[in-house]
Amino acid sequence: MAANISVRVLAFARVRELLGCAEWTLQLPPGATVADAWEALAERAEPLRALASSTRLAQNGRIVDGGAPLHDGDEVALLPPVGGG
């Protein structure tokens, strides 16, 4: 069985507040996607789910679809929209 992969997660704005921290390291099974990283965090902070459809996910500095496969050492950023002005 292949080893888990380690992913660094960066959270911004409202998502950072709901998670209570700006950075997180996740251990995910091999083959996990960017959306799986989100799901793993939403399980720890249920209120995140209200932002699931509006938050964009970036992988190594590029905004991607949730289905993008993750690799060991990747950085995932959680980017919720911000509306104020």
Add this chain to the structure above:
Amino acid sequence: MKTAPRTALRRYSRHLLIPEVGLEGQNRLLAARILVVGAGGLGSPVLQYLAAAGVGRIGIVDDDEVDETNLQRQVVYADDDVGRSKAVAAADRLRAMNPSVAVDAFPLRFDATNARELVRAYDVVVDGTDNFGSRYLINDACRLEGKPDVFGSIFRFDGQISVFAADGPCYRCLFPEAPPEGAVPTCAEGGVLGVLAGMVGTWQANEALKLVLGIGSPLVGRLALLDALQARVREFDVLRDSMCALCGDHPAISDVAPEPPRGTVAPRSDVPEIAAAQLDTFLDEHPQARVLDVREPHEAVLGTLPRTLAVPASVFEERLHELDSATPYVVACRVGAKSRWAAQRLWDAGFRRVHHLEGGLLAYAANAAAFDVF
């Protein structure tokens, strides 16, 4: 092209000294037309730097009036502007700063009936609005009229900046879907560091001026994130989305949407509302009723009603089990957004005696002399 009389060039000498601007660039600025939608925290620095730079024509759209709580960050206004139309007061200020700039004040709501016409009359549009509906509307009108949209947005210590132009992705490629109402607090609900509006707004002004001058690399296809608390800027690549409803391969949007603007989701609410003026009567008639105050502790330093149970929204889920479905609750917060979410959460959990205070404690305070919130 409008050009500066030689005597006026002294005013812009520090621009003329930069090779990338020079006389040709300054003449471009003097001939440029820029529309700023929203004359608030972001619009304030944008407007002032555009006027100082000598942009020939500046349009200001805002249907709001200056409020005392604006002055902490909306630096285009002075104390005695409180109560005046923002568009008119800001226009006066810009004319005083630089009389050679033509300023158009539009004290009206930027909506689907006027969006395209307003955008069409300018070369560049700057988005300084404070709600998602207006942001999607500006994006759509700009794309349909072929004008670049200089986007900026703030919340507490976080800023987002990007430029949506014809050769790059649009706001809908970046954020296809607005968050449900109440899920992302507005500045009025969650607060904002005043100077962050200045940091993001000046960045927008810089991008708008660069677009006019045609210099440097515009922030197209990139989202910049500013974290004022950690003093960090990060950048993310944004690609055009082939599925985008506006600029994708098979666009569903061919015109700006009528109200309510696309991108906003009406809040689902099964919970009966109590008007602020009816709260005292309701509490008198229901001696068992409690006010369920979901403000965070730092918001609740002023104005606590009698019979209040404080359960901050941030810990609402964890403390849900402390609540009793037999007790009539009136769920309240400062302006009524977080409380609507919390009230609906209780309703979904089977609470049928729950009510919601419409307009929040601010609305209640407006009619209660002895009660004050901020």
